[in-house]
Amino acid sequence: MHKFRVRLTVILMIMIGGSMLIAGVFMAKLLEDSHIKELESNLVRELRVMETMGDWNRAGEEEFLIPYYTQQAQRLKQYTEARVTYIREDGQVLGDSDENPAEMDNHMNRAEITQAMKEGAGYTIRHSNTLERNMLYAAIPVKDGRGEVSGYLRLAISLEQVEQTLRHLWLFLLTGLLILFAAAGIISYRIARGLTRPIENITQVAQQITNRNYKARVETQSLDEVGQLGQAINRMADSLQMQMNRILEHEGRLKGVLENMGSGILMVDKDQRIVLVNRSVEDILGFSSSELYGKKYNEAKQQFELTKLIQECIETNKYIREEKIFYYPVERILEISLSPILQAGGEWSGVLVVLHDITAIRRLERMRSEFVANVSHELKTPIAAVKGFSETLLAGALDDRETAKSFLQIIFDESERLNRLVGDILELSKIESKRIPLQLSPTSLDSIIEKSLQMMESEAAKKKISLSMSAEENLYLEADEDRISQILINLLANGINYTPEGGTVSVKAESIEHEGGMDDERIRISIKDSGIGIPSKDLPRIFERFYRVDKARSRSSGGTGLGLSIVKHLVDMHQGTIRVESEVGSGTEFIIELPVIHP
Structure with a gap:
C-alpha cells in the first residue's frame, strides 16, 4: 500500500512538473532566440554606422595599415563596448581592439565572414578561449568607391547577460516546480494514506510475523471486514508464538548438545547438501562451517576420503563404519560412522555422519604396546645374562676361581643395571602420572x-x-x-x-x-x-x-x-x-x- 501511494504521488508530480518543464523550456528558448535576433540587428546597425564614419579603404603596406586600423578599432570600442575587428578581403586581420593583428590567424573561413560575403551580413555564436565565455559575432562587407568588397568589419559582444537572464528564468521555473511538486505530493499522499492505512497496518504486522516477530499485533478500531481480518491475524500470531517458543526451546537443547559433543556431527539432506555441521566437525576437518554449510557434499571443501564414504552410503543405503587417517589440518585417526536417514515411508532423505577422533586412543595403545615391548626387551637382556652365567657357575665354573669371580662380577653388574632400569621405570611412571x-x-x-x-x-x-x-x-x-x-x-x-x-x-x-x-x-x-x-x-x-x-x-x-x-x-x-x-x-x-x- 505504501508503494501504491508513492507511485500515485510520483505520477501526479511528473505530470505537473513535466508540463511546467516543457513550457519553461519553450519559453526560455523563445526568449533566447528573440533576444539574440535583437542583438544581431543592433550589431549590424552599429557596423553600418562605423562603416560610414570611418575610412576603411586606405592603401599601403601592412606595417602602416595595421597600426592605423588597430587604433581605429580601439577608438570605436570605447563607444560600442564591443570587440572591433577589421579584416581585409583576403582574410588578413589588419586591426583588432583586443588582440595583436600580426599574431591572429586568417579569418576568411570564419562562419560570420563567409555568411557576410554571401548575404551582406553574417552572424555566429562561438566560445572565446581568450575570454572564456560565449560571444556573438556579427560582420558586414566594406566596399570601396567602385562598389567592390575591400574588407569586412566585425563586432563581437558577450552573451553573458543573455545567459544570466536565462539562468534567472530557470531558477524561477524550478522554484515554482518544486513548490507544485511539494503541494501535489502532500495532497495525494494524504488522500492515499486515508484509504490504505488500515490495510498497510495489517501488512506490516504480517511481515513482522514472517520475520519471526510473533509479538506484533494489529490495532483494530473497526468491526468491518478489515477489522475482522486484523483480529484473525492476531489470533494466528498468538498460536504461532506459542508453537515457536516450544520449537526454540527444543532447538536450544539440541544445539547445546551438538555444540558440546566431542564427536563431529555432519548431516547431508536428500538434495545431497550439507545442512548440519557442529563445532567439532570444524576442528576435526579443518574447515569452517561457512565453507561446508549449504554446499553439496562433493563440492564443499573437505577430505576426499569422507566424500567417497558419503557417496558409498548414498549408493548402498547401508550403515558404514570405518577408520581413516586424515592428514589435514593435523594427522588424525578418525572413526567414521555413516547412517542413512529414512522417512516414515522408507524413502531415503539423507545421511548422518559421526566423526570420532580416536588418535589419542590409538596412540596410547601403540605407546603401551611399545612400552611393554621395550620393557620386556630391556628386562630380558640382564635377566638372560644373570641366568646364563649362574647356570655356568652351577655347572662347575665355581671350581675355577678367576672365572667364577669374573662371572659373579658380570652378574652383579647386570643386577645393578636391572635395578637401575626398574628404578627409572618406576620413577618415570610416577612423574607421568603426577603422583609426585x-x-x-x-x-x-x-x-x-x-x-x-x-x-x-x-x-x-x-x-x-x-x-x-x-x-x-x-x-x-x-x-x-x-x-x-x-x-x-x-x-x-x-x-x-x-x-x-x-x-x-x-x-x-x-x-x-x-x-x-x-x-x-x-x-x-x-x-x-x-x-x-x-x-x-x-x-x-x-x-x-x-x-x-x-x-x-x-x-x-x-x-x-x-x-x-x-x-x-x-x-x-x-x-x-x-x-x-x-x-x-x-x-x-x-x-x-x-x-x-x-x-
Whole structure:
C-alpha cells in the first residue's frame, strides 16, 4: 500500500512538473532566440554606422595599415563596448581592439565572414578561449568607391547577460516546480494514506510475523471486514508464538548438545547438501562451517576420503563404519560412522555422519604396546645374562676361581643395571602420572650445580673427563631443588657416558631477557660436552622412552634409555623448555630455560 501511494504521488508530480518543464523550456528558448535576433540587428546597425564614419579603404603596406586600423578599432570600442575587428578581403586581420593583428590567424573561413560575403551580413555564436565565455559575432562587407568588397568589419559582444537572464528564468521555473511538486505530493499522499492505512497496518504486522516477530499485533478500531481480518491475524500470531517458543526451546537443547559433543556431527539432506555441521566437525576437518554449510557434499571443501564414504552410503543405503587417517589440518585417526536417514515411508532423505577422533586412543595403545615391548626387551637382556652365567657357575665354573669371580662380577653388574632400569621405570611412571607433586621453594641455582658436579666427579675421573662450571652470581628461582638436581645429574651422566676419554663437560647458567618482561624472567642452563654427537635425524626423537642413537654403546655404558625422557617430563613440570643442539663428532649441548617465578 505504501508503494501504491508513492507511485500515485510520483505520477501526479511528473505530470505537473513535466508540463511546467516543457513550457519553461519553450519559453526560455523563445526568449533566447528573440533576444539574440535583437542583438544581431543592433550589431549590424552599429557596423553600418562605423562603416560610414570611418575610412576603411586606405592603401599601403601592412606595417602602416595595421597600426592605423588597430587604433581605429580601439577608438570605436570605447563607444560600442564591443570587440572591433577589421579584416581585409583576403582574410588578413589588419586591426583588432583586443588582440595583436600580426599574431591572429586568417579569418576568411570564419562562419560570420563567409555568411557576410554571401548575404551582406553574417552572424555566429562561438566560445572565446581568450575570454572564456560565449560571444556573438556579427560582420558586414566594406566596399570601396567602385562598389567592390575591400574588407569586412566585425563586432563581437558577450552573451553573458543573455545567459544570466536565462539562468534567472530557470531558477524561477524550478522554484515554482518544486513548490507544485511539494503541494501535489502532500495532497495525494494524504488522500492515499486515508484509504490504505488500515490495510498497510495489517501488512506490516504480517511481515513482522514472517520475520519471526510473533509479538506484533494489529490495532483494530473497526468491526468491518478489515477489522475482522486484523483480529484473525492476531489470533494466528498468538498460536504461532506459542508453537515457536516450544520449537526454540527444543532447538536450544539440541544445539547445546551438538555444540558440546566431542564427536563431529555432519548431516547431508536428500538434495545431497550439507545442512548440519557442529563445532567439532570444524576442528576435526579443518574447515569452517561457512565453507561446508549449504554446499553439496562433493563440492564443499573437505577430505576426499569422507566424500567417497558419503557417496558409498548414498549408493548402498547401508550403515558404514570405518577408520581413516586424515592428514589435514593435523594427522588424525578418525572413526567414521555413516547412517542413512529414512522417512516414515522408507524413502531415503539423507545421511548422518559421526566423526570420532580416536588418535589419542590409538596412540596410547601403540605407546603401551611399545612400552611393554621395550620393557620386556630391556628386562630380558640382564635377566638372560644373570641366568646364563649362574647356570655356568652351577655347572662347575665355581671350581675355577678367576672365572667364577669374573662371572659373579658380570652378574652383579647386570643386577645393578636391572635395578637401575626398574628404578627409572618406576620413577618415570610416577612423574607421568603426577603422583609426585613439585615441592617449590626459592632455590640457589649455583649451589645445586656445584653439588651435582661434585656427585659426578668420580664418574668423570674414571674417563679423565674435565668438568667445569660457569654461572652468574645470585641466580635464584622458584623450583623443586631435588628435581632440578635430578635433571642436572641425568644430563651430566649422559654427557660423561658419550664423551671419549680426555673430553670436557661444562655447565653454564645465566639469566635471559624474555618478551614478557620482569614478570616472565627466565634462567637458561646449558650442559655441553665434547662427545660423539647425535645425528640430525635422531634429534626429534631423543626424548622418547628407550630411544637410543647407538644401542650397543648405550648398553655398554649402562644407560637405561629413560634418563632423557625423565628430564623432559621434569622440565615440563617446571613450565620450562628443553632443546638439543648437536653435530656428529662435535659434541652435544642441552639447553634448558626455566621461569624464575613458577606460573
